Structure formats: structure tokens, C-alpha cells
Amino acid sequence: MEKQYKTIGEDAWKNNVEKVNAELFIFTYGSLVVQLVKDYEDYAAVNKQLDKMGYNIGVRLVDDIMARTSLERCSGFTATAEVISKVGFKLFLNVAPSVASWSADGKEFSLIVDDNPLNDFCELPPKAVQDGLWYSNVLCGVIRGALEMMQMQTEVEFVRDVLRGDDTSEIRVRLLRMLDEEVPASDD
Template sequence: MRRVGEAAFSKVEKINSELFSLTYGAIVTQLLKDYEEVDATNTQLEKMGYNIGVRLIDEFLAKAQVGNCGNFGETAEVIAKVGFKMFLGITAEVVGVSEKEFSLQLPENPLAEFVELPEQYGSLAYNNMLCGVLRGALEMVQMRVECSLTKDALWGDEVTEIRVVLKEMMEEEYVDDD
């Protein structure tokens, strides 16, 4: 999977990582000003991520050239080794895999590169957009999931960890207009 991730990474247009992380920080700062509370900002970050994931999956499927995953564990590996590499330039570690859930651990996180959370924003899920991206992308491939940040380096943890729980495999519906 790592080689597939490297190949996919080479096919996408890249931007400066510092510019990317500073731009993301500006978005989070503006949301905090607009919503004036951390919980509403966390929700909005997840929603924004969801909308990005819905669109990002098309590029992923077109450029990554990965086949169908046989189980949820394979899905986790593809996300960790190909998806994260392709779009963030990093790989994640998959831990705690079962039939219905897994966690992705990010030892490094380009979104939080220059970030320190002030005390009043201690419960800010700064990386919540990643949860939304995963939820949106997986929903487009017929997996309804729940994603949550369980650890964050910005909260003092050693790694950032995202828990993904499969709620249901959705059935594709075909509606004949005749």
C-alpha cells in the first residue's frame, strides 16, 4: 500500500505545506470568531470536512488506482497509506482494527504544524475537519461511518488519533425514471 500511496502522491498537484497549515489555521480562527464558541466551531469544521470528502473521493478513485476493499481493515489501510499520503503527504498507522471499527494515528500532522491552542480553546477539535473528510468520502463509497478525534497532539497527546466506526453499509439505489 505504501508504494501505491507514493505513486498517488506523485500524481497530485502539491502546495507549500507551510502555506497550507497557515491557511487552515486562519480558517479555524475565523470560525472561532464567527461562531463564538468552541462546540459550534467543532461542528462547523466537521461539516466543512464532510463537504470536502464528498468531492475528494472522486480524485482519489481516479488517481489512486486502488481496487475494491474486501473488508473494513483493508479500507483502513488504503486510507492510511494511500489517502493520507496522496492528500497530506503523510502516512497514518492503523490500530485497533475490527470488523466495524479502526483508529488512524498520525505521528505527524501538517494541519497542526505551527499551532498552540490557548487555554480557553482547550476543547477545540482543531483537526475535526479530517473526521469530516473521512465521513464524507466513505459515505460516497456506501459506508456510513462515525468519526471522532480521540487523541490530539494539540491536547498534549503523543499522536493525533481518529476513531472510525462503521454504522452501516448502504445499498446503492437505482431509480428508473420510465
């Protein structure tokens, strides 16, 4: 199944995505983070804003992924992890993090991001590292928002980041509960 998702992600990247100049995207994101730091002057608040922005993006990305790939709803959390890694990340960032460190109950996993494009051309000041800035925290929000649209309430957080001196970047995804599908209120 993993190879199938990898192929779907690569095909979608090659054929169904309008490409944006990577450097422009990276510098624009960096400018956004710098502006948030200036506006909030508190790294915890910046992390929260990045997560919130990512969540709003993730809510909309699910439909885009479905439209571009013709994927059907995932059969379980394991398949969902593979789709996030091999299709979602590939489609939008042209990277495919590895899925690792599953919990015994199958409700937690890590995405190991060896090459995070958002980190290119970036170096965090020591104070930002010390005070807890997670520069790419927008990715956590994107994952959380996308999974919520798939009826999965999750907790998503960075646990390691190369910009903070770690050897790799790791995002931890924890399934809290499956959400009930709600029928929209009628227009009567």
C-alpha cells in the first residue's frame, strides 16, 4: 500500500500541480514568520498563530488532494499516516517524510522530515530557540486541519527540529478521537 501512495503522490506532483518558485515560497513564509514575531513579541503566541493559519489551510487542502488524486477515504489511521506522508507532503512541498515510531495502541506516529523546505535559508536566533519558537509550526496546523476534515481529532506538534539543533525534524501526530459526521442544518 505504501508504494501505491508513493506513486500517487509522485504522479500528482508531476502532472496535477502548478509549481511555484521554491525560493519565493520560502522567503515569503520567512517574511510571514518575522512579521508575526514583530507583531506578537512572544514565541508561544507566534506558534499558536502559525498553527491556526495552518489549520485553516489544512481544512481546505483535503478537498484539493481528493480532487487531484482520486483517493478514497482512508481505511484507518495507518493508511492516513501514509497518505499524509506520501501524498500530502509530496503534492504540496515535494518531500515525503517517513512514518515512524508508532505507539503500541496504533494511535500515535511520527513524521520524520529529513528535508523540510521551509527551513531552507533560515537560521533561528538563540533567543528564539531558547524561548520555544517552532518555525515550521504551520505544518502541524495543516495536518490537524486536514485530519479534522477526515473526522479525526488529533494533537499535532513538533518534537524535534533541525533549526533548533536536532539531527532531524519530527512531527508527532496523536489521534484523540474519531469525530461523528454531522449532517448540515437544513435551510428550512
